[in-house]
Amino acid sequence: MEKVPMTAEGWQALDDELKRLKTAERPAVIAAIAEARSHGDLSENAEYHAAKERQGWIEGQIAEIEDRMARAQVIDVSKLSGSQVKFGATVSVVDEDTEEEARYQIVGEHEADVKQGKISIVSPLARAMIGKETGDVVEVNTPGGGKAYEILKVEWI
Numbered sequence: 001m002e003k004v005p006m007t008a009e010g011w012q013a014l015d016d017e018l019k020r021l022k023t024a025e026r027p028a029v030i031a032a033i034a035e036a037r038s039h040g041d042l043s044e045n046a047e048y049h050a051a052k053e054r055q056g057w058i059e060g061q062i063a064e065i066e067d068r069m070a071r072a073q074v075i076d077v078s079k080l081s082g083s084q085v086k087f088g089a090t091v092s093v094v095d096e097d098t099e100e101e102a103r104y105q106i107v108g109e110h111e112a113d114v115k116q117g118k119i120s121i122v123s124p125l126a127r128a129m130i131g132k133e134t135g136d137v138v139e140v141n142t143p144g145g146g147k148a149y150e151i152l153k154v155e156w157i
Helices: 008-037 046-071 124-129
Strands: 004-007 072-075 090-095 101-107 118-120 137-142 145-155
Touching: 004 008, 004 046, 004 101, 008 046, 008 072, 046 072, 101 124, 118 124, 124 137, 124 145
Parallel strands: 004 072, 101 118
Antiparallel strands: 090 101, 090 145, 137 145
């Protein structure tokens, strides 16, 4: 079983979602199935079929989250330090062409959310930055062509 790196924050988000699915969504769909069954003939009962489909989706989500959590290698970013970029680091960069600054935290694949400034460890930008330090320039091939970023700061927050 391949371990997947994950921040403690990412683990907590998965745990919260799993609890919500098990304590709120699962009982609600079971009640909806029972209600639909009480309406009689199941072969032509759209409510019943919709509820059963929803139940299958919920059970799939639960299984997927449990699998992710079982394979997770939780890394506490607050205990990390150093000047090199690695998993968990929050990196401030500047685009050398546009002078636009950005700040990204390098997280696990399933935690990535660019809008929140979290990029996956397997993304081209993160892979280019791994092992680099403040002042280094990294080049990344993007769909729009090559981009160069200078690393301004490496933080552990």
